[in-house]
Amino acid sequence: MAFLELKNVEKTFFSKDSLNEAIRNISFSVMEGEFISIIGPSGCGKTTLLSLISGLVLPTTGKILLDGKEIQRPSPETGYMLQQDYLFPWLTIEENITIGLKTMGNLTETTRKRALLLLKQLGLADHAAKYPNQLSGGMRQRAALVRMLSTGPKLLLLDEPFSALDYQTKLKLEDLVFSTIKEHKKTAILVTHDIGEALVMSDRVILLSHSPGSIQRIFSIPEELKALIPFAARNHSAYNKWFQEVWKELESLERKA
Amino acid sequence: MKEKHKQLHQQYVNNLTKQKRYVRLTQCSMLLFFFVFWEVAAALKWIDPLLFSSPSRVWELLLTRIQDGSIVTHTSVTLSETVAGFLLGTALGTVMAGFLWWSPFLSKVLDPYLVVLNSMPKVALGPMLIVGLGPGFTSIIAMGALISIVITTLVVYNAFKEVDENYLKVIRSFGATKRQAFFSVVFPASYPSIISTLKVNVGLSWVGVIVGEFLVSxxxxxYLIVYGFQVFNFTLVMLALLVIAVLATIMYQFVELLEKKLIRRHHT
Structure with missing residues (x-):
């Protein structure tokens, strides 16, 4: 059975003098442990789709099922990571990474230790007592990753988490996030505008078409690329061929628009 | 090379200290000049000493008033009223802002009333307060609070509204209730605005309390100012003014200290 299932999901936003159909008729399912990327031209409703899956926004019509249950509100099963770290500047890193546990009423000595261990695994052990503004962009995004993982969600929603970083940091963090997610056997959905990033991180890539967003095509990434960590995958001979393929599809969409 | 850098850095630091010292020196000499000029002008009758008094007379009065203890009583009465009015105004204004944030319906309904109340000169309500609360320190504290409460509500409510939506998204993704979202995100994120209203409120509550004392106390x-004015004792008026200036400054410094403690991490 699918872990996450979207059935004919549509979302329309209303305002006083207009209505905006963000996404139309989206159906797909994700297996447990799968890594899915969603790409598409800007404004195609990628982030809306992620907000819907997170339960922060409810669909106008259609259903989203997580583990067989319909999503009505944010659940502890899902974790959300944003474009920028959005660490709370008035809290220390330790307080930041445990705020999810605290909010859920789950902050015990055991869970706190687990969060700190995670922080250590991501190389931030020495920074627990520091404040976000004392850390570099890459370190902050790693702390945000720990914050998301600390509550033990099964489904991770990543909303362009690398887009605000410099290229080198971005490549390193891709590897780190990839291996952390694989190690913890999490299911993940990544929204990105970077074709390369989508190709090297995921098992399947969903390409959305422009307003209203609907599924244009789904690419299944071959085993040989899936098995590699992102940095190695970027250097694989098959990478370029796939890149061209997705690129052409995206171009044809833009021409239509 | 390293030695040279060290030297340059030392020079830079020295320059900074020197500049700071010049600023302080100028500030002090301005103050000194003011008092000396005032004294001389009064002694040489450039200004009417009956109206403007002179520093030496104010000083003498201060000493006698300290000896008979009366200045201490008057000062502590006014200071406690001001602090009470200030805390009450800020706290109630912030709570009010919290309610407005909580209920968009309430905020829409109250919007025109707040605008009217804000543009209304609060001291004009003085007589009503005295009739309602009695001619005592309750009315005076109410005056000190009333004068800052509406503006606090408006400014803090705006700060609550302008908290970055993404911070809220983070906390909501953990399933936070509205209450949790308010206390762990909206409120702490608004510390800088709350502090800056505190700074304004320090001045406002002094206005409210002094006017209140003019009316009843x-x-x-x-009261000393009004009394001094009525009996034509302007030395007493000047003394009261100087005490107010010193106390208001101390209170302001206190708020600045609080600011440093609370929001030193707020700049990302």
Whole structure:
């Protein structure tokens, strides 16, 4: 059975003098442990789709099922990571990474230790007592990753988490996030505008078409690329061929628009 | 090379200290000049000493008033009224802002009333307060609070509204209730605005309390000013003014200290 299932999901936003159909008729399912990327031209409703899956926004019509249950509100099963770290500047890193546990009423000595261990695994052990503004962009995004993982969600929603970083940091963090997610056997959905990033991180890539967003095509990434960590995958001979393929599809969409 | 850098850095630091010292020196000499000029002008009758008094007379009066203890009583009355009015105004204004944030319906309904109340001169309500709360320190504290409460509500409510939506998204993704979202995100994120209203409120509550004392009291610095004016004792008026200036400055410094403690991490 699918872990996450979207059935004919549509979302329309209303305002006083207009209505905006963000996404139309989206159906797909994700297996447990799968890594899915969603790409598409800007404004195609990628982030809306992620907000819907997170339960922060409810669909106008259609259903989203997580583990067989319909999503009505944010659940502890899902974790959300944003474009920028959005660490709370008035809290220390330790307080930041445990705020999810605290909010859920789950902050015990055991869970706190687990969060700190995670922080250590991501190389931030020495920074627990520091404040976000004392850390570099890459370190902050790693702390945000720990914050998301600390509550033990099964489904991770990543909303362009690398887009605000410099290229080198971005490549390193891709590897780190990839291996952390694989190690913890999490299911993940990544929204990105970077074709390369989508190709090297995921098992399947969903390409959305422009307003209203609907599924244009789904690419299944071959085993040989899936098995590699992102940095190695970027250097694989098959990478370029796939890149061209997705690129052409995206171009044809833009021409239509 | 390293030695040279060290030297340059030392020079830079020295320059900074020197500049700071010049600023302080100028500030002090301006103050000194003011008092000396005032004294000389009064002694040489450039200004009417009956109206403007002179530093030496104010000083003498201060000493006698300290000896008979009366200045201490008046000062502590006014100071406690001001601090009470200030805390009450800020706290109630912030709570009010919290309610407005909580209920968009309430905020829409109250919007025109707040605008009217804000543009209304609160001291004009003084007589009503005295009729309602009695001619005592309750009315005076109410005056000190009333004058800052509406503006606090408006400014803090705006700060609550302008908290970055993404911070809320983070906390909501953990399933936070509205209450949790408010206390762990909206409120702490608004510390800088709350502090800046505190700074404004320090001045406002002094206005409220002094005007309140003008209207009713038998004690306090505002009372001394009115009394001194009525019996034509301007030395007493000047003394009260100087005490107010010193106290208001101390209170402001206190808020600045609080600011440093609370929001030193707020700049990302």
């Amino acid at each position: 038998k004690q306090g610095l505002g």
